[in-house]
Amino acid sequence: MSQTYDLVVIGAGSGGVRAARIAANLGAKVAIIEEYRVGGTCVIRGCVPKKLFVYASRFTDMFSVAESFGWQVDAKFDWPTLVANKDKEIARLEAAYVAGLEKPGVEIIRDRGVLVDANTVRLVNEGRDLSAKYILIATGGHPYVPDIPGKEHGITSNEAFHLKRLPHSILIEGGGYIAVEFATIFAGLGVQTTINYRGNQILRGFDADVRTSLEAGLEARGIKLIYETTIRSLKRHDNDVVVEFSDGTTAPYGAVMFATGRRANIHGLGLDKAGVAMTPDNFISVDSFSKTSVDSIYAVGDVTGRAALTPVAIREGQAFAETIFGGNPTSVDLSLLPTAVFAEPEVGVIGLTEEEALTGHPDLEVYVTRFRPMMNTLSTRSERVMMKLITAANGGKVLGVHIVGPSAAEMIQLVAIPMAMGATKADFDRAIAVHPTAAEELVTFKAPTYRYKDCVKV
Numbered sequence: 001m002s003q004t005y006d007l008v009v010i011g012a013g014s015g016g017v018r019a020a021r022i023a024a025n026l027g028a029k030v031a032i033i034e035e036y037r038v039g040g041t042c043v044i045r046g047c048v049p050k051k052l053f054v055y056a057s058r059f060t061d062m063f064s065v066a067e068s069f070g071w072q073v074d075a076k077f078d079w080p081t082l083v084a085n086k087d088k089e090i091a092r093l094e095a096a097y098v099a100g101l102e103k104p105g106v107e108i109i110r111d112r113g114v115l116v117d118a119n120t121v122r123l124v125n126e127g128r129d130l131s132a133k134y135i136l137i138a139t140g141g142h143p144y145v146p147d148i149p150g151k152e153h154g155i156t157s158n159e160a161f162h163l164k165r166l167p168h169s170i171l172i173e174g175g176g177y178i179a180v181e182f183a184t185i186f187a188g189l190g191v192q193t194t195i196n197y198r199g200n201q202i203l204r205g206f207d208a209d210v211r212t213s214l215e216a217g218l219e220a221r222g223i224k225l226i227y228e229t230t231i232r233s234l235k236r237h238d239n240d241v242v243v244e245f246s247d248g249t250t251a252p253y254g255a256v257m258f259a260t261g262r263r264a265n266i267h268g269l270g271l272d273k274a275g276v277a278m279t280p281d282n283f284i285s286v287d288s289f290s291k292t293s294v295d296s297i298y299a300v301g302d303v304t305g306r307a308a309l310t311p312v313a314i315r316e317g318q319a320f321a322e323t324i325f326g327g328n329p330t331s332v333d334l335s336l337l338p339t340a341v342f343a344e345p346e347v348g349v350i351g352l353t354e355e356e357a358l359t360g361h362p363d364l365e366v367y368v369t370r371f372r373p374m375m376n377t378l379s380t381r382s383e384r385v386m387m388k389l390i391t392a393a394n395g396g397k398v399l400g401v402h403i404v405g406p407s408a409a410e411m412i413q414l415v416a417i418p419m420a421m422g423a424t425k426a427d428f429d430r431a432i433a434v435h436p437t438a439a440e441e442l443v444t445f446k447a448p449t450y451r452y453k454d455c456v457k458v
Contacts, residue, residue, distance in 0.1 A: 003031075003128075003129075003130050003131065004029075004130075004131040004132070005028075005029050005030060005031050005107075005130060005131070005132045005133070006023070006028035006029045006030065006132065006133050006134065006325070007019075007020070007023050007028050007029070007030045007031075007132060007133070007134045007135075007136060007324075007325070008030075008031050008032075008033065008113070008121050008130050008132035008134075008135050008136070009030065009031070009032040009033065009135075009136045009138055010033050010113040010121065010135070010136070010137050010138065010139055010269070011032075011033070011034065011040070011137065011138035011139040011140060011265075011301075011303075012032050012033075012034035012037075012038040012039070012040060012097070012101075012108070012138075013039065013040020013041060013042065013043075013138055013139075013140045013301060013313065014039075014040050014042050014043070014301070014310045014313045014314050014317070015040075015138040015140075015300040015301035015313030015314060015316055015317040016032060016034075016040070016136065016138030016300070016301070016317060017032070017038065017039075017040070017097055017100070017101060017317070018313075018314045018317035018318050018321075019136055019138065019300060019317035019318070019320050019321045020032045020101060020106045020136075020317075021100055021101055021104055021106060022317070022318055022321035022322070022325075022326075023321040023324070023325045024101075024104035024105050024106045025104045026321060026325040026326050027325065028325045029105075030105070030106045030107065031106070031107040031108075031109055031130060031132075032101060032106055032107070032108055032109065033109045033111055033112070033113035033121065033123070033130075034108065034109070034110060034111075035110070035111060035112040035113075037094055038094050038097045038098050038101070038108065039090075039093060039094045039097045040140055041140050041141070041302075042310040043090065043093050043094065043097065044090060044094065045157065045158050045161050046157070046310075047310055048089075048090065048093065049086050049089075049090060049161050050157075050161075050181060050182075050185070050342065051342055052082075052085075052086050052089065053082070053086070053161075053185045054181065054184060054185055054188075054342045054344070056077075056082050056185075056188070056189065057184055057185045057186075057187070057188025057189050057344065058188060058344060059075070059077075059188075060188045060189075060190075061188070061344065061381075063075055064379070064381065065375060065376060065378070065379040065381060067379075068378040068379040069378060077189060077190065079163075079165060079166050079189070083161075083162065083163075086161070109123065109130075111123040111124060111125045111126055112124040112125060113130075114268060114269055114270040115135070115269060115270030115271060115273055115274040115276070115297075116129060116270060116273065116274075117273065117274055118135075118274050118275070118294050118295075118296045118297060119131055119132055119133065119135070119296055120132075121135060122270075132296075133296065134296055134297075134298065134324055135296060135297045135298070136297075136298045136299070136300065136317075136320060137269070137276075137284060137292075137297065137298070137299040137300075137303055138299070138300050138301050138303065138313070138317065139264070139265040139266070139269065139301075139303050140264075140265050140301055140302045140303060140313075141262040141263055141264050141265055141302040141303065141308065142158075142262060142263060142265055143156035143157055143158060143178075143258065143259075143260075143261075143262055144258075144260050144261045144262055144263045145258045145260065146173075146230075146231070146258065146260055148231060148232065148233055148234070149232075149233040149234070150233050150234030150235050150236075150241075151234065151258075153234040153235070153236050153241045153256065154173075154234055154241070154255075154256040154257065154258050155255060155256070155257050155258070156257065156258050156259070157178055157182065157257070157259065160182060160257060163255075166186070166189060166190070166191055167191060167253070167254025167255035168191065168192065168254040169191060169192035169193070169194070169253045169254045169255075170186050170191050170192070170193055170194070170253055170254060170255045170256070170257060171194045171195075171196055171231075171243055171251075171253040171255075171256045171257070172186075172193065172194065172195050172196065172256075172257045172259055173196050173197075173230070173231050173256065173257065173258050173259060173260055174195070174196075174197060174258065174259030174260045174261070175195065175197030175198075175199055175201075175202040175203065175204065176202075176203065176204070176259065176261070177203075177341050178259040179195055179197070179202070179259035180195070180202055180203065180214065180218065180341060180343040181341065181342050181343050182257060182259060183195050183218060183223050183343070184218070184221075184223075184342070184343045184344040187218075187221050187222060187223050188221070188344065191254070192222075193222070193223045193224070194223070194224040194225075194226060194253070195218070195223060195224070195225050195226065196226045196229055196230070196231065196245070197225070197226070197227055197228075198228065198229065198230045199227065199228070200227050200228055201215060201227065202214065202215055202218075202225070203341070203347075205353075206347070206349065206353065206402075207349065207353040207354055207355075207388065207400070207402045208353070208354065208355070209354075209368060209386055209388050209402060209404075210347055210349060210386070210388075210402050210404055213345070213370075213384075213386040213404040214341070214343060214345060214347055214404055216383075217343070217344065217345040217383055217404070218343065218344075220382070220383055221344060226245075229245045229246050229247055230245070230246045231243055231244070231245060231246070231256070232244045232245060232246050234256055237252060239254070240252040240253060240254060241253055241254075241255065241256045243256060262302065262308065263282070264282060264283050264284065264302065264303045264304075264305065265303060266278075266282070266283075266284065266303065271284070274294055274297060275293065275294050276292045276293060276294055276297055276299075277292065277293035279305060281305055283303065283304055283305030284299040284303050284304050284305075285304075286298070286299050286300075286304050286306075288331040288332075289319070289320070289323050289329065289330075289331055290304070290316055290319065290320050290323075298320055298324075300313055300316035300317050300320055301313030301316060301317070304316075306334060307334050307337060309337065309339060312332070312334065312337070315332050316332050318330075319331060319332050336350065336351060336416070336419060336420060337350070338350040338412050338413060338415070338416040339412075340408065340409030340412060342409065345383060345385075345404050345405050345406070345408070346404070346405065346406065346407065346408040346409055347403070347404050347408055347409075348402075348403045348408035348409045348410075348411055348412030348413075348415075349400070349401065349402045349403070349412060350400070350401050350412050350415055350416050350419055351390070351398070351399050351400035351401060351419060352390060352399045352400040353390075353400060353402075354366060354388075354390055354400070356400075357390050357399045357400060358452060358455050361392055361393075361399065362452065362453070362454045362455045363392070363393035363451075363452060363453055363454070364390060364391070364392065364393060364399075364451065364452040365390075365391045365392070365393055365394075365395075365396075365425070365448040365451050365452075366388070366389070366390050366391075366448055366449055366450050366451070366452070367388065367389040367390075367391070367445040367448055367449055368386070368387070368388045368389075368449040369385075369386070369387050369388075369441050369445070369449075370384045370385065370386050370387075371384060371385055371441075372384055372385070373385050373405055373406050373438060374436060374438075375406065384405075385403075385404065385405030385406070385438055385441075386402075386403070386404040386405065387401075387402070387403050387404075387405075387438075387441050387442060388400070388401070388402040388403075389401055389425070389428070389442065389445055390402075391424070391425040392424075392425075393451070395424060395425040395426040395429070396424055396425060397422060397423070397424050397425075398418070398419055398423050398424060398425060398427075398428065401415045401419070401442070405438060406438065407438065407439075411438075411439050411442070415442070425445075428442060428443050428445075429443065431443040
């Protein structure tokens with residue numbers, strides 16, 4: 001006999017947990033199914049432990065300028081201590097997520113859930129069925145590993161958090177968020193680090209000035225960048241992994257990490273049995289309210305392929321619960337997404353790139369500044385902050401803000417507020433600067449660095 005619920009959620013990551021908790025608070029009888037750990041990729045093996053590792057890697061930069069401020073530093077790093085303390089914090093966060101579900105009465109089921117039909121979920125291990133008026137799929141994604149000979153000798157971001165010891169060197173395949181963030185981590189912890197990317201520059205899709213600025217910052221930290229090649233095969237040789245590249249060259253590394261994108265966790269989920277339609281890219285197809293092609297089945301987060309960002313999954317989970325159980329139809333506007341790359345230097349962006357802005361705004365004003373951060377002025381470090389403001393002509397609407405440098409993520413979160421309100425360059429100009437800060441540059445731009453008239457740079 002099946003047990004009946006108002007909502008069954010498959011996947012206890014950020015989006016699923018938020019949806020389950022809000023639905024329960026709104027009076028729904030809710031069960032959430034999770035086969036691994038509560039918290040999902042972000043909490044368990046994603047943005048949270050990654051940020052902790054990034055913090056650890058930044059001490060190298062702090063030590064390098066300490067002497068110029070009068071400090072004498074004799075420091076040693078211990079990888080097992082970092083891993084153990086990270087694990088302790090992740091366990092604390094997982095317990096907090098569990099408590100947040102249990103308080104409003106959500107039933108947590110530790111099992112694998114698969115769809116039987118539009119209103120039934122099978123618990124694979126228990127062998128019993130759950131009936132639900134609504135089903136929410138929030139199963140997230142997983143790292144993609146290219147199908148090449150010897151791929152089993154490589155690691156992904158999942159395994160990087162649990163290495164027994166740091167390798168003497170590492171090759172990271174990829175050029176996106178995960179690649180540059182883990183390059184920052186490993187290089188900062190003393191590992192000889194190389195990024196290998198099939199494209200001609202890292203961070204495809206970001207503004208050109210962001211890409212160039214981050215590229216220079218990574219190289220200044222000793223990270224080697226290899227472009228327009230891929231890995232053809234991997235072979236184990238003693239304690240190293242020998243890489244054969246697509247150009248025929250070979251080289252040994254202490255470890256090889258694939259940061260080659262992510263895929264939706266849909267395998268064996270029973271989507272075809274329930275009649276759930278997929279996108280051409282093999283994500284779950286949903287409308288603006290996260291409803292699939294089946295009226296009783298919804299999906300949120302990375303599994304939909306809309307925007308693979310934790311805050312987006314959380315907002316989508318909240319909107320789903322408000323729509324279905326709160327009587328308040330709510331969609332999520334994804335047209336203006338702030339995002340950060342926790343590399344070193346840090347990146348924070350929101351809005352349009354210069355290239356994107358030109359497609360809809362033939363007349364633009366672009367403001368760009370580059371300067372040494374104050375922390376480095378007493379030392380010989382030469383890294384520079386880059387800030388870029390893209391606006392409509394004549395003090396018009398701010399279309400894009402791009403920052404590379406210390407605290408870029410914190411700044412871009414606050415910039416997101418006025419931009420969501422439709423702020424103009426004139427609005428930014430009315431703000432009084434806080435001095436001395438890097439952020440004051442955003443409100444003290446006087447004349448454009450250059451303009452576009454009818455899409456022509458002048």
